[in-house]
Amino acid sequence: MILRKATDSELPIIWEILQAAIAQRKQDGSRQWQDGYPNPQSIQEDLNNGWAYVLTDGTNILAYAAIIFGIEPAYNTIEGQWLSEGEYVVIHRVATSAASKQKGIATYLFKMIENLSIENQTYSIKVDTNFDNIPMLRILDKLGYTYCGEVYFRGSARRAYEKLLPK
Template sequence: MTPEFRKAKEQDATQIWSILEKAIARRKADGSEQWQNGYPNPEIVESDINKGYGYILADGETMIGYCAVMINDEPAYADIKGQWLTDGDFVVYHRVAIAEAYLGKGMAQEMMRQIENYALTHHISSIRVDTNFDNKGMLHLFDKLGYTYCGEVILAGAPRKAYEKVLPKK
């Protein structure tokens, strides 16, 4: 199976929110503080879709996962305690969530590979991302996929671990 990575549509919003709700519950069950303060929420999903930031990973009509992908659009990254690996354009992604039925099947890695392809098709070789200090799953993925820890950024008033991956130019 090679999943499709595509822009989310308005009619996807309910299913996206369902995936995010379950991910929020998993974060809580894992003892993580991430996503435990009313964010993300259905309004964020709607905004992502309206701005063209929302992307889904799908197997036909079945939604596998969701994320928001932007170019040069994370103001908090300008004030890093540390240093980014590159200057210039970057792709940033947030709100990565995989549907329960697809957990443990490498779909978060697949989504991140798709985001890398997205960056390269936009002639961008830098991907920046952040996560909570206690999100063990994402921290493991960043390590596994060759991301470099660059320092801390503050998002929503809380420190977050910031990472960058520099892609080989094709």
């Protein structure tokens, strides 16, 4: 499998994957992503900023994530405490294709992001998720992310996690 930057031509496929994830969140009873976000404009912004990444099997897009090597302003204020100060990678808008569900693809995606971070000499990953996104909470726990407290996006509290990577 290959983790690479997405191309503009892949926006329709990425949006299809995200729409399925939005529907799944709703079916699971989650409030996450039920307010018009993410949307095609947020994905276009990811593409424009170089944040849009896809995990492929060489032919098909299996997963999408916004991977940001930089500062997330919402992370400047946390009710709790981050494990580290300094440079970090942010992961947002993670979604797997319907065909990839229950196959460990999201876990594999996170491992690939960890490798990408190390390759770029960034040894901290920060991520947040809704309190009711059970699949994501399980992945973060399974991969050793530490719960650090709460951050706020669009007026809502989110669980914030960090993982320190080996140097």
